[in-house]
Amino acid sequence: MKRENIIDALDMIDEELLNNAMDYREQKKARRFSFSKLAAIAAAAVLVISATVMTATATYRFEVDPQDANEAFAIAQHYIIQNAENRDPYNVMIAYGLEAWRYDESAEGKLSGLKPVVNLKFKVAGYSYDAVVDLNAGEVIRCDKKYDPNWDDYTEQESYSYAQIHTLISAGKSFDDIGGNINNADAMRILYDYFEINDSCANRFSYFVSEQSANGLGDSCESVTILLSYVHSGYIYSCRIDPVTGEVSDASTTEITDDIYSAKKHLHEHTDNPEFIGFIKACSLASEALGLPDKRDDFPSVLFYYSSQGNYFNGVDFIKPDDVEAFYHYTMRPSTGSNRVNVFLDAKTGEILKIEESDDNLKSNYEGFER
Amino acid sequence: MQDKEIVELFLKRDESAIQNAKSKYDRYLYKIAYNILGDRGDCEECLSDTYLGAWNSIPPQEPSVLQTYLAKLARRSAITILRKRTRDKRRASEYAVSLCELEECLPDNNTPEHEADLKLLADAVNGWLRTLSPDKQAAFIGRYYFSDSIRDIARHLGVSETKVKSMLYRLRADLKKHLEKEEIL
Numbered sequence: 001m002k003r004e005n006i007i008d009a010l011d012m013i014d015e016e017l018l019n020n021a022m023d024y025r026e027q028k029k030a031r032r033f034s035f036s037k038l039a040a041i042a043a044a045a046v047l048v049i050s051a052t053v054m055t056a057t058a059t060y061r062f063e064v065d066p067q068d069a070n071e072a073f074a075i076a077q078h079y080i081i082q083n084a085e086n087r088d089p090y091n092v093m094i095a096y097g098l099e100a101w102r103y104d105e106s107a108e109g110k111l112s113g114l115k116p117v118v119n120l121k122f123k124v125a126g127y128s129y130d131a132v133v134d135l136n137a138g139e140v141i142r143c144d145k146k147y148d149p150n151w152d153d154y155t156e157q158e159s160y161s162y163a164q165i166h167t168l169i170s171a172g173k174s175f176d177d178i179g180g181n182i183n184n185a186d187a188m189r190i191l192y193d194y195f196e197i198n199d200s201c202a203n204r205f206s207y208f209v210s211e212q213s214a215n216g217l218g219d220s221c222e223s224v225t226i227l228l229s230y231v232h233s234g235y236i237y238s239c240r241i242d243p244v245t246g247e248v249s250d251a252s253t254t255e256i257t258d259d260i261y262s263a264k265k266h267l268h269e270h271t272d273n274p275e276f277i278g279f280i281k282a283c284s285l286a287s288e289a290l291g292l293p294d295k296r297d298d299f300p301s302v303l304f305y306y307s308s309q310g311n312y313f314n315g316v317d318f319i320k321p322d323d324v325e326a327f328y329h330y331t332m333r334p335s336t337g338s339n340r341v342n343v344f345l346d347a348k349t350g351e352i353l354k355i356e357e358s359d360d361n362l363k364s365n366y367e368g369f370e371r
Numbered sequence: 372m373q374d375k376e377i378v379e380l381f382l383k384r385d386e387s388a389i390q391n392a393k394s395k396y397d398r399y400l401y402k403i404a405y406n407i408l409g410d411r412g413d414c415e416e417c418l419s420d421t422y423l424g425a426w427n428s429i430p431p432q433e434p435s436v437l438q439t440y441l442a443k444l445a446r447r448s449a450i451t452i453l454r455k456r457t458r459d460k461r462r463a464s465e466y467a468v469s470l471c472e473l474e475e476c477l478p479d480n481n482t483p484e485h486e487a488d489l490k491l492l493a494d495a496v497n498g499w500l501r502t503l504s505p506d507k508q509a510a511f512i513g514r515y516y517f518s519d520s521i522r523d524i525a526r527h528l529g530v531s532e533t534k535v536k537s538m539l540y541r542l543r544a545d546l547k548k549h550l551e552k553e554e555i556l
Contacts, residue, residue, distance in 0.1 A: 006492070
């Protein structure tokens with residue numbers, strides 16, 4: 001049968017069937033909305049994080065539907081991998097300071113499609129990317145890559161996603177850095193296989209978070225276990241992977257029940273070395289020192305890092321005392337329009353190592369922004 | 372504005388009907404056109420044809436579901452543009468030109484026999500579609516009528532792309548079986 005015939009025959013599909021198909025789609029959409037609200041909130045939270053610190057107004061940022069932003073990011077990720085700019089999907093997945101907004105339609109003048117053209121800015125492995133993604137065509141229109149000499153200077157990229165925080169927790173180390181027999185991509189595949197996750201990193205926003213267990217920091221790879229958590233479609237898939245044998249242990253699947261913070265808490269519950277204070281406690285200590293209500297659930301106004309070695313964080317000079325093994329660094333913005341406050345805590349004792357208030361010239365951006 | 376009111380405007384020959392239909396369904400129809408044509412310029416032409424088609428056909432037509440009616444018009448118009456485009460491209464070579472000249476000696480498809488065959492085929496497809504569950508109907512119609520991408524269908528139905536692919540594969544095989552049983556193939 002000729003192709004033309006089938007095209008013409010399909011044109012004669014009963015209108016009733018077409019209506020039914022469309023109705024069904026709408027019903028699914030309505031149902032999906034209610035079921036996926038939590039996942040959407042989680043995705044939105046990532047954007048909220050971005051929105052708080054960028055130079056334009058927060059409302060402008062929110063013009064992009066989180067789902068569209070996720071889709072655009074996935075397309076950009078895929079593009080980067082396809083173009084051999086970064087073959088390691090693990091690295092591509094961790095976007096630093098992702099921000100997304102609707103492209104300037106009036107400037108382009110022809111963007112009348114169903115979906116927006118999204119402009120994304122993000123950082124991956126030392127490079128800044130500025131990508132424009134057309135969601136109608138599902139393709140990257142433009143993707144500029146620029147080496148970022150200030151990769152370690154996060155003053156302009158305050159909007160850390162959850163993923164990057166945890167990367168910083170591992171003090172800038174990647175799986176490759178810690179030795180053993182597996183690398184980042186292997187770890188990802190092991191987790192995928194274990195949980196039977198079907199994700200070619202081309203669908204939706206997702207990221208890995210990695211953490212060496214606290215007792216492994218600075219030790220040889222034999223004593224290091226890797227905690228890998230993968231946040232995907234409202235679930236966190238976590239497991240420990242032995243970097244030498246690739247063996248999986250402590251596997252769990254957790255639904256993100258309230259918001260993205262549960263993911264954060266979940267990870268910290270796995271930081272099992274009693275020698276170190278947990279994140280929750282550290283956060284409370286920092287809040288107490290500042291005379292603030294406990295802000296741990298008020299992310300993104302609280303940003304935190306954990307390091308065993310760094311001396312320069314977020315534009316604040318900080319020299320780690322020799323007798324301090326590891327420290328937490330928090331950046332807080334206590335209230336709308338206030339200055340940023342940096343707090344450094346000894347990770348073992350909770351002792352305040354340094355508190356510094358800084359005028360970061362960004363506070364005006366918060367005015368009018370409501371969480 | 373409700374569909375019924377827009378249709379009323381068409382029936383009264385009020386030109387604001389087009390504007391109202393446009394503001395309500397332009398993006399939706401654009402998507403259908405873009406799925407088939409993949410070109411912004413052609414899509415705009417297609418949409419103009421669609422609204423003109425609606426203006427010329429209502430009345431006498433009085434669609435019960437305006438969205439579906441416009442979707443059908445948009446699809447038809449997009450296919451016409453696509454066929455024209457393909458024809459133009461074919462004519463680019465001398466070989467193709469010579470074939471086109473020969474084609475003119477052959478009967479076209481608009482014969483009563485051809486129309487009857489098409490009707491039989493369409494009836495068979497409609498009959499087969501009615502036997503399917505709603506999600507399968509939606510997947511098949513989405514893919515082969517509206518030319519939705521696999522990704523879009525997966526999103527619409529709330530399932531994975533892999534599932535959509537395998538569902539469509541099975542549906543095609545099932546359709547083939549059905550058409551063979553009906554002695555259409």
